[in-house]
Amino acid sequence: MAVLSFQAVNMPSVGHCCSRRNSHCNGVSIIRCGIAEASGEPAPMGQKTKYNDGVFEKVFMTLFARxxxxxSRGRSKETGWLDYDYDSFVDVSKSVMEGRSRQQQQQVVREVLxxxxxxxxxxxxxxxxxxxxxxxxxxxxITVxxxxxxVGPSEVVEVEVNGVKQKSGxxxxxxxxxxxxxxxxxxxxMCKIPxxxxxxxxxxxxxxMTPNFEDMSCEMVYGQVPPPFEEDPASKQPCLVDFCSLANPNSSFCHKLKA
Known part of the structure; x- marks a missing residue:
């Protein structure tokens, strides 16, 4: 994902800072400006975090959604740079997923990238x-x-890769x-594997990338070779029945993970 920041895409120039808690734009402010929760942290599990997206965020949502x-089987017409919000961006992703196998979904993301x-x-x-x-x-x-x-707020952490400690997590x-x-x-x-x-x-x-489906956090480790899909714990993860409208409560793992 991080490499996309180096591309000069055809979009309006943005230097917008949307944080309610900051009156100026600097590196730290931009990192945190999406969260609209009073605590400045994501909402607890079971609650959807409130975000206050600005021009910068909506431009990238629209770019990816376009x-x-x-x-997708949904709208494909040309849109303005600020026509998509996060929910509509997710809706487009769901439309792309429908009717496609796991490998086909991953191939779509590869082509988009x-x-x-x-x-x-x-x-x-x-x-x-x-x-x-x-x-x-x-x-x-630069991912942060x-x-x-x-993906919401994140931070660089120290990890161990091949016996070497480094700040690539x-x-x-x-x-x-x-x-x-x-x-x-x-x-x-549509995220982890591709x-x-x-x-x-x-x-x-x-x-x-190692998502934690218990609290919806995730660990990314640059420099660490990912395991084959069949050996990855995520490949055997059951549906989140309390959150997903497509969930199958009778399956031991998410049916969308089938080949």
């Missing part, structure tokens, strides 16, 4: 960011400010995408 809508990059970007990324400790830590650092709109406190969709299948098929594969296979920088 790309995704080309594969590639479409947002200039030609030759993966090869250039491999040159700029070989799989080193520095590259892993750098990508972790550039993707708060997508990102702890997402409560994933906004999982919280709003409530769907295990969307989390795994993002891991994109970094590991296209960019050559391994990435492992």
């Amino acid at each position: 790309k995704m809508s080309k594969f 590639l479409s947002m990059l200039p030609p030759g970007a993966p090869a250039q990324f491999r040159k700029l960011f070989p799989p080193t400790k520095w590259a892993a830590e750098f990508n972790a650092a 400010p550039f993707f708060h709109w997508l 990102v702890h997402i406190k409560k994933c906004r995408y999982l919280e709003n969709s409530g769907c295990v299948g969307m989390c795994v098929n 993002t891991q594969d994109f970094f590991t296979n296209e960019f050559g920088l391994p990435l492992t």
Whole structure:
């Protein structure tokens, strides 16, 4: 995900800060400006976190939704830069998921990510960011400010990769995408697996994402090779029956995780 921040996309210039608690825009303010909860933290499990999205957030929601809508059964017409909010962005994702296998969903996300990059970007990324400790830590650092709109507030944490301690981990406190969709299948098929594969296979920088379906947090570790799908605990995760309208309470694992 983090590499998308390097692309010069055709969008209006934004320097907007939407935080009710900050009167100026700096690095820290931008990271936190999405949360509208009085505590400044995500809402407890079972409650949906309130966000106060500004121009920056809505531009990226619309950018992603425009790309995704080309594969959906819903609206695909051209829209304005601020026409999508987060709920409509999630709705487009659900539409893309319908009628597609797990592999087909992941392929759609791969194509969307590639479409947002200039030609030759993966090869250039491999040159700029070989799989080193520095590259892993750098990508972790830029994930936090550039993707708060997508996954909510996060922070860089120290992890151990191949016996080496490094600050290449990102702890997402409560994933906004999982919280709003409530769907295990969307989390795994349209975020976790394709993002891991994109970094590991296209960019050559391994990435492992480990969602916690108990509290909707997530751990990202740059530099760590992800396990095969069949060995990943997420592949056997049951539906979140209390949150997902597509849930099958009688299945031992989410039916959207089938091949």
